[in-house]
Amino acid sequence: MNIQKKRIFIYFIFISFGVLLAFLFLRKNNPALNNATTPPIEKKDSIIEVSLLSEFFDLENNNENFVSNEKALSGKNSCRLSSSVEYGISSNKLVETIPSFKSLKSISIKFHSLFEKDDPDALYVLAIDNSKGENVFWDGKSIPFSKTNEWQESKITFQVSPDFLIPGNRITIYPWNRNKKIFYLDDISIDFVGTEVYKEKAISTSENSNLLLDFETIAGFSAADNAKETTAHSGKRACELFGGKEYGPTLNKTFLELGAAFPKTVSMSMWIYPLSDNPNTVLVTSVVNSKNETVFWEGKSTENKAFSKNTWSKINALFKLPVEKFNPEDVLGVSVWNKGKTDVIVDDIEVVYGEGAPRRGEESKVDPVSIYEKRFVSEKNKPPFKTIWMEKQEIGKELTTFSSNDFFVAANFNNDVNNIDELLCISKNKQAMYAYDESLKTFKKIWENINPTDQLWNMENTYLASSNNGKTSITIQQQNKALNYTLIFNGEKWTREKEQRATLASSSQASPISLYSGNFTSDKNQTLKHDKSWRFDLKLIENDVILGNVDFKGYQNDYNPKYYEFVKLVPGNFISKNKTSLLVIMCNCTDPNFVGDHCKQIEDLPFLPNSVQLYNFSPQITQIITDKN
């Protein structure tokens, strides 16, 4: 090993040791890093649980021997188990009638129970019989008992082995009053829960579940050959159904193409321009199985409705789909049937499959009774969280030239005694530093790079502020350069203080989580945790406790930072040495595959214009947090 290599090796050891110390120090002072992190948000295309089939029994329309009107949680009736009633209301399902039954994992029963005296020690039973009626599986779980003469909600879940998910098998779920005591059950909901691949594009984006056929293009449609330039509701083209033409455009999709869960509805609308009175044009939804049998057909006609000649009128329809009849390979078709064979023009057909994707995450653990009885207590770092509001501050227009693509560093570069931070902004075309003028309520420029060829001030560089011996400096790591430079600002310009071998690691993949330390609402060390992996998620953390979700107030119109597609946060003591403010740089991005790090094509939307805003936590909010402490 030559001297040069030894030197590098020693440098490496020292730097590694320093990094390790820094890491341990940060860990110690930011326990939130360890403990207060929220569970990772589900990745796209992950496995999620969905209810394949739901049943609800309110007992209002039953007349079996277990139905009683003595007690009821809702309506007038409930299921009464007694000495003469051993078995309560049951649910029977042939396995093949459960949509996507192969993915069935569990059956969850949610119900309300009311006990008169003591614990009846009753069971909820899941039984599976084969096609011959022989029992192949049986499990019973205790119906929870906690109090008498008061309705209580309970949930029981049975796991279902795939071994029993055979067509012909019958699943039965029922309460068993094995000791023949008196108790009541009401409002029983049974969910057949399965797993599906959560395909964001397939389900939750508008591209697939929301469709509009405006006939300007006819991609995806069949029998749309009569689309042409004609009298159109929008654009130039529409579809003519002239000369007795009976069948119009058709859109076919298998349920598999539509995503994980079967859509339970299809909503449609269409604009129609009849050229004669009394048109009879039908919006149709149908399902055809693999044997080419039509297993569902429903339509809504314009007949006998107010569709005036030579006028554009709209027809809407909503069809409920009996999903238990369908298989994933079945084809769901939406089409236009010109049943009256009169001349009509149709345009702007809108189709919406299903009612939207379910929300992410697991069911809320909050007990509604605890809210009702005013004894709800938050669990540490578990939702729901309080909302902590930041109030918008006036900052003038100096910063409007910067975007979220740019680089910002906040520190007391001026090294003044009041410990107020300045804001260094590095963009492709402008590099400048600003200080907040409290009297004018604006950021004022105190420095700007006038030499565009100066490689120190370049978007490609990495900038890091640090403080040593009470002096704040900035270290600049130029891209692909062996040296980095430390500069001090003297009030007018930056001067090089030292240069050293580059040690900054190559850029790693940006983390979706950013942590910012500061004194946002108190003099204690606090952390703002910005999680960009899904929504704009900003939490204020102190002493390992999530104090709340941060939201914003005081902005114009809808210009809430959390609504923007591309947001950069820069905390700093811009206004007060004791209170950390948050600069928010926000913009929108037209990049088709924008992931949140860098935007090639920034877009200024009229209803959500790009801007830079400064926020402070208001004293009122501080009080709330103090109360919590």
Place this chain on the structure above:
Amino acid sequence: MNIFHNIYNLRKSEKSVVKTAVFIAASCVLISCNQNSDSVSETLTCSEFSIQNFSPISNWQKDSLTQKTIFLDYNNANSGFVIPSVKDVANGLFSFEFEIKNNSPSTQNLYYKIYYQNETYKFEEFDSLTKAENVFAEENFYGSWENTSTGFKTIVVNADNRFHKIEDAFRIVGNPRNEERYFHEGENNRWKRNPRMGNYSFMLVIATENDLKNIPAHIQNINQKNKEHFTGPYFFYNHGEGKNLKQTISTVSQIRLKVVAQPNLGAGVYIDDARFNGEIDKSHFCATCGQDSNLYKNAPVQQFINYVDVSTKMDNIPVIADILKDNYSKMDYNWNRAFYTKDELIPTILQTSRQPCATVFSDPKEKKISIKNPKTEFGEWKKESVGIITRHGFTYGKYRVKVKLTELLNKNNVWNGLTNAIWLITQGGGEWNNRRNCNKDGGYMATYWGGPNDKRVPSVDYSEIDFEILKTPPYCPDNVFPPVFKNPGDNNKSIGSWNIPLPEEITNNDGAITVACTNWDMACHEPKNFGVGCNPITYKNQTFETHRWDHNYRALTEKKEESDDELFGGEYFYFEIDWRPTEIIWRIGAEPNKMRVVGYMNDKVTSIPNNQMLLIITQEYHNTKWWPGAPYSQDNLPFPLNDIPGEIYDLTIE
């Protein structure tokens, strides 16, 4: 008919009234002859006698010659209204008088009886098709002396060719036919059939002894039935056999009495234990709200607690905001809808107050009632409905309220989740308050909460007539219903994924709220034009579209979009439910003389209730699943940050 015999069957107070009347009558016959009486008004004559100057309510508003008005006295009216009350008139009776002359050559006994009938809310007595009494006319509100067994009273009139003034008295009371149906444990619960509002006519009938024998017992005693049915005296004398009695004069006075109910809303709010579950919290009780004897006797309203279906649990977004004041935007709504995880949601059911008097206030000074949906706080999330209900039931009436209920939309036209409701509901009670039988396809659906497979029964006591005002689209015309709502995504890197615009059916009327006018006819198929889906109905050149989901659906609804700013943005607004025997008319307006019709139904399309109902005014949270097509989902709307007030300035029933 021996009135001196029957007098022993009367109660003490009634006895004294009758005794006084008879004494006066006798005195008149003997002393007070008026020879000039026939010069005052039209004289009605038969061969045996003549009458003139019939004045039915001579001790009330003497200066009014044709139309008199009286306001119901709500003091101590729990056992039923009496008209007039002792507060209105010293002895609590209307005096009536007439003059009579004996045209025969000898002194004779003549017989008189007074009847009153509510004219505003009656079925026409005569059915021009059957040429007989309208089968529904027996439901009309008519009466005579309180003691129905007091048939005709006797007067002895000398053959002196002079008119003699006869004075007597009566009052209008509930259950005037003293029907057993409204008795409970031997007590006549007159409040179960309170006097109807509107105009009353007065008919005087005088007969000779011979004719009296031809007046059937069920006409003389209105308590009695003829073949299981009551026969209206107005029909009998004006269209029926009574018309042919030669020596009987029946005359309906030109003088009408208009009865109006206008309770003093400053007289307090009573708290009925039965509306609250279990032990009630009395910490908010005060002089104008609570359960003291004064409020029990005199408060015209009580706090209303909505029926809460606990099965309609919602998982609400964990947001607390003032939608109206904070200018909550559609973008706020869309973001909150898209970007909360399930475990962040607040499981809740729509609530009602558990602290009586905490959210309703009676103001004696301004004679108004204030209500508020209470604000919510972190950890105590709630959407709590609030309202009041009247304590005295009526059948039919024009119910007009002057209110300033909460605005429903903010400047961005986002709905605050509330439904302002002014509605009538059955007074309940079971059989005594049953609607008339529904005679087709098994009758009414048995319960209002049951599903489509509910059994059908001939009669039910449930009835409801609603104004419900909220943000939801009309169902008709059905070619544009339901609106097509695009599915939102949850990609925060693409605003278009989650910030989905509302369909144009909604945004075209963005500042409008829907006034839904509903009659719960319990799916009775009897009306000639009973229909499902959308069907037009015309009233005074205005066409409305009725809507019913299916043949078993219990309610018929009409919807009209109106400006939220107009209805709830001003200082007050009027809402009126004009409930008549054969039709219901819903009107709204800035002033009572500027009302416009927003809904109309008649007995050809829906079964009009004929039982006794109460009025409710509420600011309610509804589960939007009840309102298909509603653009905002209740669970995606925030909990209220501030109290949401409403004011009720006036209630008039006429």
